[in-house]
Amino acid sequence: MDRVELLKQQAGVDACKFVTNGMKVGLGTGSTVRYTVMELGRRIAEEGLEIVGVPTSLATEQLANKVGIPLVELSDCSHLDIVIDGADEFDENFNLIKGGGAALLREKIVAQESNSMVVVADERKMVKTLGAFPLPIEITPFSYQATIRQLTKLLDCRVNCRMSGDNPVVTDNGNYIADAHCGPTLTEPVELEPRILAIAGVVQVGLFNNMCDVVILAKDSGVETMVNPNGRLIT
Numbered sequence: 001m002d003r004v005e006l007l008k009q010q011a012g013v014d015a016c017k018f019v020t021n022g023m024k025v026g027l028g029t030g031s032t033v034r035y036t037v038m039e040l041g042r043r044i045a046e047e048g049l050e051i052v053g054v055p056t057s058l059a060t061e062q063l064a065n066k067v068g069i070p071l072v073e074l075s076d077c078s079h080l081d082i083v084i085d086g087a088d089e090f091d092e093n094f095n096l097i098k099g100g101g102a103a104l105l106r107e108k109i110v111a112q113e114s115n116s117m118v119v120v121a122d123e124r125k126m127v128k129t130l131g132a133f134p135l136p137i138e139i140t141p142f143s144y145q146a147t148i149r150q151l152t153k154l155l156d157c158r159v160n161c162r163m164s165g166d167n168p169v170v171t172d173n174g175n176y177i178a179d180a181h182c183g184p185t186l187t188e189p190v191e192l193e194p195r196i197l198a199i200a201g202v203v204q205v206g207l208f209n210n211m212c213d214v215v216i217l218a219k220d221s222g223v224e225t226m227v228n229p230n231g232r233l234i235t
Contacts, residue, residue, distance in 0.1 A: 007218035028085025041067025057103040099136025099206030130186040134179035136206040147201030
């Protein structure tokens with residue numbers, strides 16, 4: 001395991017310190033959160049941790065089942081205590097871009113149902129201004145080219161349908177992903193989010209604003225816990 005992967009593992013494991021007995025836990029998607037899911041499975045097996053999980057993707061569901069995390073339907077929960085997830089970018093205000101793994105809709109539904117959100121990331125994801133990572137937008141397949149045209153007008157940048165070979169990538173919800181190549185220009189993500197969502201054909205956008213409470217950051221110097229001063233968690 002190279003150093004970057006080792007730090008991602010440490011960050012994913014470290015995020016588990018926020019999980020205690022009796023919690024209902026949102027289980028995110030991504031290479032770093034994978035280590036979180038595996039560590040929670042270990043704690044259940046070896047330490048008797050008692051939790052239930054709600055996965056944000058089919059891939060996470062499969063991994064959670066493999067490591068022995070009991071799963072429940074989100075609709076059967078009045079709330080979640082915490083969600084632990086990854087991010088493609090985050091800024092100094094703890095706003096995020098997510099959706100590189102095409103799971104943004106389920107991730108946002110789980111996040112909005114959670115009392116707190118912990119993000120695990122490596123230092124490459126920390127940016128001054130969001131947008132260097134193409135902004136994922138989940139759109140309906142119906143006349144998706146028309147939706148992309150509207151997004152292009154609004155964002156004034158190149159917007160393309162994410163492809164897998166010759167076919168559009170299909171999300172777990174049966175939708176497509178449009179990637180907006182804005183560059184690091186998203187200085188007002190809170191104001192931008194509802195404008196994108198107002199376009200017919202847009203299902204959800206990968207801007208996660210005012211949701212993240214803590215970032216567990218894997219850096220060359222080690223793992224750092226960054227606490228949102230306006231967040232809901234105190235370490």
